[in-house]
Amino acid sequence: MNKKIFIKTFGCQMNEYDSKRIYDVVRKIGFEKTDQCKDADCYLLNTCHIRDKASEKVYHEIGRVKKIFRSKKKPLVIVAGCVAQAENQEMLRREPYIDLILGPQAYYKINDKILNFTEKQKVDETDFDAVSKFEYLSRIKNKIGKATSFLTIQEGCDKFCHFCVVPYTRGPEYSRPFDQIITEAKSLADQGSKEIILLGQNVNAYSDKHKRLSNIIYEIEKIKNVERVRFTTSHPKDMTDDLIDVYKDSKKLMPLIHLPVQSGSNKILNLMNRKHTIEEFLRTYERIKKINPFVEFSSDFIIAYPGEEEKDFMETLNLIKEVRFINSYSFIFSPRPGTVAGSLQTIDKKISVKRLEKVQEALFNNQIEKNKSLENKIINVLSENQTEDKTKIFGRSEYMTPVIFDGNKKDVGKILKIKIYKSNRNTLFGKAINNIDQKVA
Numbered sequence: 001m002n003k004k005i006f007i008k009t010f011g012c013q014m015n016e017y018d019s020k021r022i023y024d025v026v027r028k029i030g031f032e033k034t035d036q037c038k039d040a041d042c043y044l045l046n047t048c049h050i051r052d053k054a055s056e057k058v059y060h061e062i063g064r065v066k067k068i069f070r071s072k073k074k075p076l077v078i079v080a081g082c083v084a085q086a087e088n089q090e091m092l093r094r095e096p097y098i099d100l101i102l103g104p105q106a107y108y109k110i111n112d113k114i115l116n117f118t119e120k121q122k123v124d125e126t127d128f129d130a131v132s133k134f135e136y137l138s139r140i141k142n143k144i145g146k147a148t149s150f151l152t153i154q155e156g157c158d159k160f161c162h163f164c165v166v167p168y169t170r171g172p173e174y175s176r177p178f179d180q181i182i183t184e185a186k187s188l189a190d191q192g193s194k195e196i197i198l199l200g201q202n203v204n205a206y207s208d209k210h211k212r213l214s215n216i217i218y219e220i221e222k223i224k225n226v227e228r229v230r231f232t233t234s235h236p237k238d239m240t241d242d243l244i245d246v247y248k249d250s251k252k253l254m255p256l257i258h259l260p261v262q263s264g265s266n267k268i269l270n271l272m273n274r275k276h277t278i279e280e281f282l283r284t285y286e287r288i289k290k291i292n293p294f295v296e297f298s299s300d301f302i303i304a305y306p307g308e309e310e311k312d313f314m315e316t317l318n319l320i321k322e323v324r325f326i327n328s329y330s331f332i333f334s335p336r337p338g339t340v341a342g343s344l345q346t347i348d349k350k351i352s353v354k355r356l357e358k359v360q361e362a363l364f365n366n367q368i369e370k371n372k373s374l375e376n377k378i379i380n381v382l383s384e385n386q387t388e389d390k391t392k393i394f395g396r397s398e399y400m401t402p403v404i405f406d407g408n409k410k411d412v413g414k415i416l417k418i419k420i421y422k423s424n425r426n427t428l429f430g431k432a433i434n435n436i437d438q439k440v441a
Contacts (some may be wrong), residue, residue, distance in 0.1 A: 005031045006040035006075075008061065011048020013232065014199045015081060017150040019046045022080070022107055029111045038068050042076040042114065047083035049165045049336070054083050055091070062097055076100070076117060080107055082169035086338070088124045101125065104170055105155070147384050147413040148228075148396075149193040153181050153216060154200030159235060161262075162273045162340035163302060163333065166201050173202060178211040178219075185220050192413055195228035195382055196220060203231045204238040214242040221252045227415055228382060230400075232258045233300075236276040239284045248291040255292065256326075256399045259284070260300035264319030265312035268305050273340070278319065285323055296370070296399055297323055301330040303359055304352035306344035313355050320362045326370045326399060328363045332356050364425055371401065371423035378433065379403075381418045383411045403428045 005026055009019040022044065023033050034040055045061055048054060058079060069075065078100040079091060085103040092098060100113055100123040113123055156171040157164070185196055198216060200206060206213045213231060220229050229252045236259055246253055259281070263269055266277050288295050301316065320328075332352045335342045346352075374397075381403045383395040393407035395416075404427060405418050411432070418430040 002030050002032045003041040004034040004039050005042040005044060006034050006037045007044045007046060008037075009046045010054075010057065011046075011081070013150055013197065014152055014155070014201070015046050015048055017152050017199055018081070018104060018107060019044075020150070022046070022110060025108060025110055026114070029115060037065065040075045042078065044078040044080055047079060047081035049082035049086050049169050055087050058083055058091070059095060062095055066097055076114065078102055078110070080104070082165065085169040086165060092122050092124060099123070103127065146193060147382055148195040148197065149188040150197050150199050151181065151184055151188065152176070152199045153213075154203055154206045157201045158205075159202065159237075159275060160273060160340075162271070163305070163336065165336045165339055168338055170201055173205055175206045175208045178208045178216065181216060182219050185226070186223055189223045189225040192225075194226065194413060194415065195230065196226055198229070198231040200231075201233070202235045202238060204234040204240070204243055212240065212242060214240075214246050217246050217250060217253055221250060227252060228398075229253050230256070234259050236261065236274075236281050236284060244284065244287055244291070247288050247295055254398050254400075255295040256298065257288065257295060258298045258300075261319065262300060262302050263305065263308070263312065264316035265308070268308055268312050271307050272302070272305060278315070282322075296326045298327040298400075299323075299325050299329075301328060301359060301363075302333050303330055303356045304347040305333045306341060306346060308347060308355075313358075317358065317362060320359065320366070324366050324370075325363060327367055327401070330356060330359050330363060368423075368425050370399075371425065371428055374420045374428060375423055376420065378417050378419050379428075379430075380415055381405070381430075382415050383407065383413065385412055397428065401428055402426060403430060405430045405432055407432055 005023070007019045007022060009015050031042065037043065043065055045058060047058055062077065065077065074097070077098050079098050080102040081104055084091065084101045088101045088103070091101060099117065102110060102113070102125050106125045106127055109125055113125060117123065154173065154175045156173045157166045158173045160167050188196060198213070204213050206216065217229055217231070220226055229250070234257065239259070247255070261281050262272060262274060264278060269277065285297060333346065335344065335346065379397050381395040381397055383393045385394055386392070386409055387394055387404065392404050393411050395403045395405070397403055403418060417433040419433060420428045420430040422429040
């Protein structure tokens with residue numbers, strides 16, 4: 001009987017991709033996936049260090065697993081990902097229940113570590129080796145089988161923003177070989193993927209033998225069964241001319257750019273070491289809107305960064321009103337140990353919360369207005385799966401907005417025309433055009 005592995009994933013889309021590839025790897029040594037933690041022979045927690053109290057969430061999860069296995073043999077417990085990379089020895093010291101620490105560039109070694117594990121020796125595998133990782137993974141088929149698939153093309157970061165741990169947890173920027181990426185994209189398409197989302201910590205910094213992100217998009221466009229292409233996350237400094245031009249020429253690149261700006265104040269951007277100005281950000285925005293007015297922008301905002309005064313905050317609000325981002329993420333600054341900003345004096349909590357509320361109100365109003373404008377209109381939706389009660393279908397618009405509509409299992413994996421009849425801040429609700437026609441007939 002095959003052993004079972006349970007993986008819980010925190011954080012970004014890249015972690016989701018990594019977890020999927022870990023499944024592909026351990027399948028080679030007889031492990032199969034289980035959605036029930038209590039049935040696991042191996043429990044793996046794939047962690048993210050971006051959000052507040054990331055390590056505490058790990059210890060909380062381990063405590064929950066301890067209770068589940070209190071009266072039976074414990075599983076092999078592995079902590080992987082960015083928290084594992086950042087706090088490896090501390091985690092092994094603090095929590096003896098953990099057997100193996102696995103950094104994000106080392107998970108390709110998981111089979112060897114599992115097969116050679118002994119209870120007497122805890123394992124810390126956190127070397128940076130992105131080259132070996134992707135060379136190994138290129139020999140193992142990515143068995144995704146979904147309408148939408150993630151595809152990592154770049155890892156790591158050389159920007160060293162003062163608030164960010166990514167350079168320390170994912171290592172320096174590394175771009176996968178171009179041919180390797182296209183081969184994986186073709187495999188995903190053969191398995192039924194209609195949409196491919198290209199991932200990277202700085203995805204638009206991709207560079208391999210004069211090939212850039214624009215070259216990848218154009219090459220994937222040639223794959224017959226792929227109908228949508230996206231990429232995330234980008235850095236404003238790397239929005240090069242060739243990439244901007246893709247929005248004029250491409251037929252499959254979706255008209256949504258996630259471009260984190262973090263603040264509307266040049267003073268704060270300088271304190272953050274972001275390496276771009278608001279003027280540069282707006283020039284990119286205006287150029288893209290000029291060549292393709294259908295493109296919309298989403299972004300990330302850090303509110304109450306150390307040194308942010310009321311003037312700086314108002315500049316952020318003004319930027320939100322000018323660009324009218326259709327979907328964005330906003331958080332109060334949270335210091336990360338080991339970063340430049342980790343030891344800075346934080347802004348009073350009441351002021352921080354009040355500023356966040358104002359920013360989110362402005363951002364949410366933009367979302368509501370955009371979704372409201374789509375009511376009684378027909379849009380293209382890629383259906384991803386059935387809802388839990390099997391009565392409706394969940395999909396996403398070209399702008400990544402969730403859409404729920406009447407349908408059945410045969411609709412999954414198709415791009416359908418949906419008439420939107422209702423919306424809220426986060427979701428559109430509609431009916432497939434063919435369903436409407438059938439009812440009228």
